[in-house]
Amino acid sequence: MTMQVPPSKTHQFCLNWSPYVRLVHDYRDPHVGAPYQSPAVPDHALHYFKQGSGWYRNDGQVHAISPGLVVLVRPGTPYEFQFEPDPPPHMLNTHFDLVEMEDSHHPFPYPAVQRRIPPPAIPADPAVDGYLPSVQQLRDSLVYEQTFYRLHAVGTLPGLAYELTRKALLLELLRMLHDNQRVSPHYVTPVHREMLAASVRFMQDRLEAPLTVADIVAHVHVSRALLARCFRNAYGTSPARYLAQLRIEKAKTELTYGARPIKEIAVATGFASVQHFTRVFHRLTGMPPATFRRRHDA
Template identity: 30%
Template sequence: MKTLSLHELSPFVRLCGEFQLPPGFRRDPYFIYEHEFIYVISGEAHYQIGKIVHRLAVGDLLLVPPGVLTASWNDSKLPLRFLAVHFDFHFHGNYQNLPPRSSRRITSELARVHQPPPTTPRLLLPRKVNVADEPGVKLLLERIIGEVAHKPPGHELAAKACLLELLVFLQRRDFRKQPSPKQSHQAVELATRFLESHYSRPLRLKDIATAARLSPIYLERLFKHATGRSPMAYLSQLRVGRAKHLLGRTDMTVKEVAGAVGFEAASYFTRVFQKLEGVSPMRYRRMTRGLEGVELAVSLTRSPKTGGGPHFTIPTRRS
């Protein structure tokens, strides 16, 4: 994928309007050749982008990428009303000779082969964000739709300007809400305490950010700067640390240990444990149970040979 510099950024609106999906609506997997902003005016719906499902509610703004299989459905009792703006970050031709964008037999391979060369700017844009408290976002989208629909003189420039203003807003949104250094320290502490108290539950970055009273994007940046790890990496290490205690001190099965520390699948737990500790959970248990009277020292440094996770140093017995 080509990366545009900000000097090359020149968004081009292809299609836009206000739309409505009735209750029970379901659209089969499809893909688009351009990017798309979706803003929910009323109602609810689900959008699946790739393997990730996003639940949309009033005030949510979703950015749908090109060339990724997407499905949508409305299983609520109310219709979904939304604004949609399809655009390119840089104009790269028309799409008349390309195949239809919706098909029951569509595949990721087809999407990749037939889409125009995608471009993305050097911007940090959220996939989904709620902007219900930012009425200016809806006004910008409505103005784009109005310019394209009525085509007054200079409407292309006006639509481009509105889209650029929206991109600037999304780029600056987290920075406008940056806490002070003291508040940043408190936010990291809140996130850490939340993880230590709730590690056994299914957690998403959004849950941790809510506890820290920050946006997910800014929390991840702040947490990594303070600890050297992302919140989710810290969570994995915390869970593995608790799992080591259970493996060494209880007779719980590996599956039971995995569930107790927050892993939904034992196989995934085993992969994470192996990556961080250098051995499988079962081997760790055998090693700890087989060293009666000998302390098992665990090095927190990376293996000098493999560059992998922490490794074990087993002291020799004294004769």
């Protein structure tokens, strides 16, 4: 019996995919205690967190790092992350071009110049076929890790057979991400994404106020349970912790570039007391605010 696969827009979108794997890195000793910043990457990156805690900023959003979190960084997108000292962080990183290009073979990293031919990117618009979210919490992280280590094992081996194996395994990782966001309980529907965006905007506009989760629930007109589930699925954390991360990010900017006393910064970032601010800051950054300021002054 002969079966013919019907054409689709998604099929047309990925018809020319022939990825080139540029780097496969089992990263067991990342930066701890200080943010790692990249202004932009010239290719795609998959940053998978096998172990560790902290925060990751991508696409203007801050996400809590937890085991099984994977971040898709698109070409030209800046990112920043920071680990807490315990547990010891462990990342599995892959850099690739979605379509093999003339300069895909350039040794990693590229020089600090724009690529002559910008690489095609995985769609960032949920309305476009082939879309993948920037952040996902994996339903089956073990299978992802096993596939990564198979890719890692052939990462630098020469020859056509190994090159085809690398392409196939990278496409398998992308297939897992599509399946995960489409059918797993971690998938966030377009309607819920709009609700999440409204929630985050509401938080960002009121960082100086004593905002509560009940205030956010009332603003977006959903139940507390639904809000918590959507935040956990989309960002890997609770609304309250996400709000705390936003407050601390604002405080870090004040501490780095401003001269206001720490007590005033605590008030300006919505904390009832400098003691509460110090406790939360230390928990999320691994150091008290005064130490953070001294290090950045140096």
